[in-house]
Amino acid sequence: MNGQYASLLVALPLISAFFVPLIKGLGGRAIKYYLTLITALQAGVAAWVFKTVYTTGKPIIVMAGGWRPPVGIDLYIGHFAALFVLIVALVSFFMAIFSFDSVSTEPTDKYAMLFLLLMLGATGMIATGDIFNLFVFMEITSITAYALTAYNKTGEAAEAAMKYIVLGGIGSSFFLIGIALIYGSTGTLNMAQLAQLAGSINPTVIKVGLSLLVFGLAVEAELFPLNAWAPDAYQAAPHPVTAMFSAFVVKAGLYALARLVYLFSHAAGWDFILKLLVIMATLTVFAAEFSALRQRDVKRMIAYSSISQVGLIALALSVGSQLGVQAGVFHMINHAVVKTLLFLTVGYVGVKVGGTGIENFSGLGRKMPLTAFALTVGALAAVGIPLFNIFWSKVWIIIASIEQGYAWEAGVVLAASVVEAVYYLRLIHTMWFGGWDGIRIRESLPLGTIALFLVLLILAIGVYPNPFWTLAKSAGTDIFNVSRYIANVPLMGVGP
Amino acid sequence: MTLVPEAYVVPLTLFSPLVFGVLAWLFDRDWIREILGVIGAAVPVTVLSLAYEKASSGTISYTIDTGVFKLHFVLNSLSWYFAFIGALVGIAMAFGLSSTSRRGYDWLFSLMSFTGVMGVFLARDFVSLFLFWELMTFGSFMMVLRRNRHESLKYFVLSVIGAYSMLLAIGMVYAKTGTLDYAMASQTLLLLTKMGGVSKAYVDTIFALFLLAFGVKAGVVPLHVWAPGAYGENDQSYTSFFSGVLSKAGVYGFIITLFVMPSLYGIYFAMGTFHGHLTGTYLIAWAGAVTVVVASFLAVLQEDIRKLLAYSSVGQVGYIILALGVFNGVAVGGAMFHVLSHAMFKGLFWLISAALILRTGKTRFEDFGGLAEKMPVTFAMALIAVLSLAGIPPMAGFASKWLIYEGAIQAHMPLVAGTIFLGSALAFAYVVRFLYAVWFGQRPSDLDDVREAPLPLLVGMTILAIPNIVFGIAPGLAVRLINRFFNTNITVNSYYSISTPTGTYNALSVTLVLIVGLAIAGLIYIYGANARKIKVTNTYQSGNPVTEEYNLVIRRNFYRPLAEALDFWLKYSWDRFYERLANLTEDFADWLREGFYNGNVQSYSWYLAIILLILAIWGVL
């Protein structure tokens, strides 16, 4: 079982997605069981990859077709990729179980195919070591996201998908122009070789190319002005898909952004890109938090809160110090756990009580106590109360950004998180102390266990964050330390 | 000392309340919950008292390595002093809670704030301070959330703004010094200020942010808006802890910036002087003075017992801040003593109001009256609390206020001393109003069947009443303790007499004179005037019978003339200002959301084009 079997990470979802049309006849429920089985298998493979990478300490380089990197495409599964592929697989497994209750619109076989391919796209984006392959996997994720956003076939869902398609289309076209420029000036597409050649490229080309790459990925990673599509897409998509959006689809975009930005750290005009990213990240946090203040729909409110936390991660990643990147990665892990829990519970309430408006949440404490408890823990964690997991990473991000001289940005972010505290605590108050209509709803066991597992995970990280912090630290150095990245990739001497 | 090994002292005091709180919340059965809660509150008191000698001579340190940060805690004489006061009021609160609230929810969050305060007092590095600070705020917030959303949100927003400004200051200190520990941070900051590595503006912002953070919790005037709501809309026995000890966390914060971090001295020195006083401490003194005056005036005019006590609590903490601001030995000693006495008598007051509300269910003065016969023990406790708050000799309140007066006069701050006198006069005014309206006068008919307060509440009250008397009669004990961590030039002649450079106070003689006076008055009362027992209700009223709605006792708007005199000032209220500010931000949020996310895909693509334009303009120039 040598390292190359890690390519199963890509092959398994693909072959099972292609298999679904053959078992179309078995009916919706069987397909959902099949979906859960496949995501469980994927989680197993991801766990195996995680174990090998973290025990040997060396990244796994999957060389497609046997060709060594600059010639063939390589999947660089380093510390970050191994960790995050596992998170992607686990979250997809949980959401597959959640799809049993929440997705009832008709062509479930097509839903299963799109679900698997969304997971594949995110895994590919995180693992790939080649910028055009990154573009292809980004397209896979985007197009599955378009289809899944419009899956409910309501007017709003189609509208949200339309906005996402138009903006995503522009973003990816400019990303491709960026690739054309970078390829035109260097002659290679492999990330490691690009990092080597970064210093020697003609400065104007690298300035334009890098800004286009960053622009294309910023649309996918929801930075301030470019995230106008995100709240609608989160609100209109089916509940499990929204959880997957906020847990790892955005993270994959953010990781690719950070990877590309730090790849070209020797190129000219690099610090301007970082300054622009910091400003955009702070504005994201500010705009998203304030827009969530008087929201009538809880799902849209949590979507805005997720966008603002993503802005916080972008701020941490673009601060430009090793500590910042590590804090950003730690926040990615925490945010993935918290947001999955939040969207799971809100979605479940939406399904059981019919609709995610704030009035459906009043008196939830007595109506659905377990879900209300899980939602409260998730909300408190998101606000950053101590003894919960986001507290640690938020403190580190603020300290890292102040250390790099961005005190004003840290101030704006803190002011925005005060606003976040207000709307989350309003939700908690309506849930526990609001009036209720007396019907008590029975909650399903599997979702209860998932919610409890996530709650325990949040408390575990909150009380004793050491193991997760070491994970985040090694993953952070994996992104930030480009020279180690180049050393790990077995480049063939293809140079002129 | 062998009973509790040294390594377990700090973790026990820190985490036992939280652990027992969670247990009480889980085992939500009637008596189990109360017992667990009381044990949770009792553990810190016993452990601290056992660790007294070890802590007062050396230090007990304890570190938790959570990987992300190393949380460092130290129990030395200063932190022991504060922690013990907190623990004492905590155990009283526990007894009070066991009779006033029957819910696991209250136990969980009150004991969580207990752990938070203990953590704040024992913390030795910024991150653990910030962590426990947030925990304390969150615990107390949840107690208020249950009863009143608006007040609790107001409280939470203000204290989170304070907490986050502290985080900003911590970040700025870390950015310059690279460490988070008090000692190391202060050394490096001191060096940097000397070598000019840190600009004055930078130091000023750090000071301002710390001032804001600790000012919110201590309830300095512009930031005191949350106090009446948070203290009032709460389970009264928990408020004894809330206002007695949590406000001390704010005071402790000032002490950290002033003394624990010597380098911040550098800040105060670096900020130059003003009329011979350090500008930094001068600012703090005036903040305290304004708080004392404003809070006392507002307290006098209140109609609701909880609002009165809340404003009075804000005023008393203003005393402590003022004394810290005066910044000479005697005043700081007085401040420390006042921390102790305020915790005791304010805790006692809140427990009394808990008993009153528990038994009568009423909170406004006009509904009370003539409860002295019905609740004699609580009345006795109320007498002790009233004497102590007003600063009448045999009680602890007098000793600490006296020291603060001495300090202020020595420091040649006449105006500040003036505000202290005005403040204590007003204190006496509202205390009389409380005494008169609640205990004496005509008892409304529906209060006839009022019974005495339940036993646990009475136990709690006695726990807080005894120190009032003890430290009243023997101030030397407290001052000897305070001299161990601050070199206040108050000399302790013996346990009952203390003297400052300008005067001595012999508590024993004063108490003896008082007892003799009382004895004489008692004799006259019993044998002298042949006093008849008159039923309270049949006071003569020029011919027409005394009925319910026209009774002689003026409980309502006791200080109506004062209110009319002050109505020019009463127009401006900080509360309305903050309300308007909050609505403004919400409308801005609405405008921003409607403006930016306006649903039109074309404007969204225009945003993309604008970003491309920015990149282009940067690229082209």
Add this chain to the structure above:
Amino acid sequence: MSVPHIGLYYFGALSLVLVGIYGVLVKKNLLKILISLSIVETGVNLLLISVGYITGRSAPILSEGIGPKQAVDPIPQALVLTAIVIGVATTAMALSVAITLYEKYGTLNIEEIRRLRG
């Protein structure tokens, strides 16, 4: 600030991209926007190919006459093969979303399709 003299093909590709973006920014009808997006994608594909072209060389089919020195750069052509199909896939998806929108909203004018806002 000299006007950059770029090759004819670059000029063609770039102007296609700009015309496409102009269409997206100005036109109200959703189908018109999708057509403009498709034009942008064709422009980008043309740009990618013209980056790989080497004057005086022929197609990268290494039959008898053409050795490694006489062939144009094959990589951009491989990339564009994928990019064209991705373009068609996005356009097909977008059009089916437009059809559903028309059924639900009765109009294709993006000014009216604004239920999800704020």
Add this chain to the structure above:
Amino acid sequence: MVSVLKRSLAIITLLIIGYWLAQGLAGVPFGQDRMLVGKYYLENVKAQTGAVNAVTAIVVNYRGFDTLGEVTVLFIASTGVGALLWRRKKKRTAKTEGSVVLRTGSELLFPFILMFGTYIFIHGHLTPGGGFPGGATIATAFLILYMAFVDYEIPHRLFEPLEGLAGMGYVLVGLIGLAIGSYFLFDWIWQTWHWGAANLGRLFSGGFIPVIYTLIGLKVGTELSGIVDSMLTEEVRE
């Protein structure tokens, strides 16, 4: 009046962006030989993959992952369109029958277009054009039938499984490569079996490129015609 303002503003913005991109492109002069990895490909394509057409060798063999991603994108497109336009009961709603010329012509031409499409993707490694144009040509064949006949529908029960099987086939070929040559998408026909090394330039050469291109051709053909079918059939409102 405002739309003129908007249009002029758009033009100005686009000119500035265009100028910026042009400056970037000026750094990549047209027509120069900047090949780095491309040179390696051109020199060893015949030896390492046995294909004459370097582009198809890169597409299938060297950068196999891209094409795998590519096939998935098309699969997502057809599933997505299918999911979005899914109705319980669907029927063709074309009203005007094709003219006589169109009907007879399409019936006659259909097999030849299919044959031409298969020719394109079978000779992918020799002549220009591979799986994608071949598949597209097959789809146009079905498109013409849709044009000509009002009630013609592609045999769904055959096409959907075929589409899945072709995709699975492609991944299976890759997995066999993983099993035999311990690398995913390893060209086990050319590298390990050394099959068809003799007749370079003729049909039976080029390792597993023709195998994969046949699979891709079938898949693209069925998928695109599936998309056309979903578009052209509408809901039956009882």
Add this chain to the structure above:
Amino acid sequence: MNCIPCAEYIIVALMIGSAILAVEWRDLLAAAVGMAAVSLFASILFFLLQAPDVAMTEAAIGAALSGAVVIFAIKRTQRFETEEEERPGWWIRW
């Protein structure tokens, strides 16, 4: 006088012209045809740029299929762009 470069100029000019017309035409069907024309000219340009594979794919998929798909979409929605008079400023109804 069969100069290849002037053929390139003509085709590029035709391509840009049909792109502008495709964007400006009010009749969507004509716009679809314009798009297909752009795709066709691009395919010819690919041929001139020594990229036969791409030319065939562009012709087969770009011109034929995406054009067909757009036309089917027009069939199911509406043919003419309802360019009613621009209501009060896009700026104002922000």
